[in-house]
Amino acid sequence: MPAKTTARKTKDRKERKDRNKDEGRSARILEAADALFCERGFAGTSLRDVAKDAEVNKGLIVYYYQNKAGLFSAVLERYYEAHGAALAGLSQEGPLRERIHAMLDGYFSFIGDNRRYARLIQQEVARSGEHLPLIRKNLRGLFEVVAGELGEALPAEGPLSPKHFFLTLSGMTISYFTYAPALKALWGSSPVGELALAERREHIHWVVDALLDRLERDAA
Amino acid sequence: MPAKTTARKTKDRKERKDRNKDEGRSARILEAADALFCERGFAGTSLRDVAKDAEVNKGLIVYYYQNKAGLFSAVLERYYEAHGAALAGLSQEGPLRERIHAMLDGYFSFIGDNRRYARLIQQEVARSGEHLPLIRKNLRGLFEVVAGELGEALPAEGPLSPKHFFLTLSGMTISYFTYAPALKALWGSSPVGELALAERREHIHWVVDALLDRLERDAA
Amino acid sequence: MPAKTTARKTKDRKERKDRNKDEGRSARILEAADALFCERGFAGTSLRDVAKDAEVNKGLIVYYYQNKAGLFSAVLERYYEAHGAALAGLSQEGPLRERIHAMLDGYFSFIGDNRRYARLIQQEVARSGEHLPLIRKNLRGLFEVVAGELGEALPAEGPLSPKHFFLTLSGMTISYFTYAPALKALWGSSPVGELALAERREHIHWVVDALLDRLERDAA
């Protein structure tokens, strides 16, 4: 009888190994955690659920990421790297107006490709929780790029200073992805379909043009 | 916890009763829940903490609000009413430009006075969770007012449709209150001081003017 | 079907209540914890086992005693009180020799009646762990009584100082209860039977007399 059990066990493990060869357990944990943290927040996500989604033993999460907070950090960290890579591509050559359009285009693409990231920091930033330092680290990089780009056209202080435009432009971009789903029912069509995204892109460009026009006229 | 000294307890209760006459236990529960849900999110808040902050017996929360979800709904509901009252005041008479400025001023004031509300829906909207229906109900009212106001100057569809401006304008307002605190350290000064708020107000008005200018020129 | 479940539950609770009327749950928890901590030590005892032995819900232990350490403290505290009461009776009137015999008799009785206590502190004193402060508090009282009693006949310092006699006499008493059981198999008869205890008492008195004889002769 015990022989049977062992046999079955071995088989199970083999099967699983085959299926998992491509990815590795720790990566699968990270992926599952990412999805769940994003959907349910830090407190709302249980390691058991992560383990179940990743088809992995509960203890293995601790083995790889020490504890729940470590897992969360690992998820954020992974985005931080993606974020950094994206930022590197945001700064372009050319005249100001083109550069800003390009930058917002790039940022829109990044957020669109990493929607979970947007939702994640939205949640954590709203609750000024224990993870803020990590979040802040992530935001700072973005701010510096945007502020650097806009800096030459704006006063350092006051209502037209870079920090206000940073919040306005990033809010305009991010909030589309975080709010739109909640309003989807209200609008009928999906806000993240290809056409809808293109339309939002157009809107953003239009707004940016409007702002730059005004800035130019003010300067004159 | 079991009683330690009955005498002390009785005294405590008297004191508490006196202090609380004006407010009522259920209101105190709501207030404590509001603060905690906002700071820690739904899952991160425990009824035990709510009870402690409200200086109320744990069972009483259940008595008044049935369960945790009921308490959360009650908190949102309360804002829904405040929101409704605020919306009523948003629509003004007069020429379009003034009306829009007035509306955004009103909205900014409302969010500024109900920062917790902003953080609360920001959290819940990001996690597309069980409470979305209630959130949606709250958002819809706002959307309709804003869309109604802007409707006359905008095309019904496309990148300049009201829904885009709704997201842009509300995102510009809300994200200041939710993101700015996370960047406070980066900027030095408090983003919610009186002067800082006035500055943000100015920024918003400047942006609105820029957008309306462009719209007018496009129309011409 | 659900009716059945409810019915059974109610019945269960009633039954239990009847059986427990006399004692109270928290007392039963304490009793079970006492037995288990003594037998398996602090680390070797699980709250689940305590709950099972006390026929009580796991969570109730936490409800009454906060956490495992609190439960352990409660067990020790209870003995501390018993200990204090016993100490009060140890100091007698009369000539020195009688007083010392009476004191050791009283201490032997106390330990005999609270064998778990002896084993408990024996364990905790050997591992210089987190609970030493509590243990120390318990020991200090005893030391002071014994040292006070012996003080008049002994030099304050050196190999005949009270502290050495304290350790010798208490060790002689306690070690019987802790070590003898381990040697029971070697000796055949039970070391805690009535006759065996009387014999040990006699031995102790004989030793004390021998020591006092020597002290007197030394003094002469």
Added chain:
Amino acid sequence: MPAKTTARKTKDRKERKDRNKDEGRSARILEAADALFCERGFAGTSLRDVAKDAEVNKGLIVYYYQNKAGLFSAVLERYYEAHGAALAGLSQEGPLRERIHAMLDGYFSFIGDNRRYARLIQQEVARSGEHLPLIRKNLRGLFEVVAGELGEALPAEGPLSPKHFFLTLSGMTISYFTYAPALKALWGSSPVGELALAERREHIHWVVDALLDRLERDAA
């Protein structure tokens, strides 16, 4: 834990290997286990901690000692051998009184040199646990030597039988090492300093003389 930097790891391993050549991993495991079991007891010690202290892979403990109980046995066994060797030296030639003094001197030295052993059996003997058989084996040897030595001067049964003197004398010796640390704060000075130990030795000799005096007088 998964590797962080392979390079660093390899280096670490080399360093460790060099440092450990003289000792061998299994010996280092035993040493670490000894210290931890003594300080925290069997249940309070985790193999993880042993592995960490021994700077050894967790699995290696299992490889050498099968499981936790096996490791514990190995620790006790080691003392059993040391104990046996010490016992061999306890029995001396010469008149009774000298022989007994010499025996207690030897035993005191042995315990003083193997304090952990004393604490270990104290813990395990107090909790009449799963390891009693091994403990008993260790105690039996000692008992037989002591009883053999005292046998000629004592009645086989009753309050003056060897078993009582065995417990009294060994308790007097052991309890100094196990209790004294707990009373250290009470006494001010360290109980295991060289002078303090010499003083305790004197005390024990004084007691033994008193007992033998009394025995001689009783016999006369």
Added chain:
DNA sequence: GATGAATGAGCGTTCATTCAT
């Protein structure tokens, strides 16, 4: 209205142990 006792499910985490390499 209001309380405190009580429950059971589930939490994050630790643990001894297994096993392939």
Added chain:
DNA sequence: AATGAATGAACGCTCATTCAT
């Protein structure tokens, strides 16, 4: 000989909730 991945049971503890009073 030695390692690190992996497991499953159990741990102390928190939780929302129920219920009698």
